[in-house]
Amino acid sequence: MPGRFAIDIETVSPSLDHYETPPDFRDPRYFELLAVALGYESETGTRETEMLFRRDDSPADELSLGERVLDWLAAREGDRYLTYGGESFDRPQLIGRLERAAEACSDGGETVSRLARLLDEELEHDDLQPPAWDAFGEYTRLEETCRNVGIEPEDTLWADYEHGLDIAEMRPSKIRGFEKVLNKDIPVFGERYIALAAAGATETLTFRALSELLDHYGREDIVHLFDVADARPFGNGR
16 A cells, blocks of 8 residues: 655744734635645555745745655655645645745746646545544544544643743733643744744744744644544544
């Protein structure tokens, strides 16, 4: 049996205020790519994960991230990729953002078309969110699905990292009590990460802390998808 991939994207929304909800989650105008988390399970069961990050804040760099994703996938043998909500978010945002970057650069269309062809035609897309929602209720998050099938994901605790952001103060009041990093926090951390990368401040303690935090969070989003896929069929009801 050929290997299989897992894909999850992390995004920022620099055109919006911190913690502002994007008006349309399918519209790439409200997002930029921050990183792409990639997983691979070979036909022998060996697994690997990789976090590919933006290196600056330019459209050319966003397009370069797409090229690196394509190279990573092309270097491995597989016939399908797993996502959680990828049909509604990850796939359209990944390709949509790269299309906008290619337009801004007046180049790069070949990279976008090759990646789109790979994701839409050459690999089978296995989105785990619809069956999870059918079994556990609409809007069930990945970490909740993991726990429902006996997998205990490891939280990323924002206070464990010297990232230099007062998240407790920046957060809206309704989520200030959470010690773990939430998906709503990622654009805040991510925009700071990209700004430091663009300024060449990659050797600072703050940048390294942000890199470690985002890396841990991203890998936890991707590493469990293989086991969640293998836990199907999911149970009935909540």
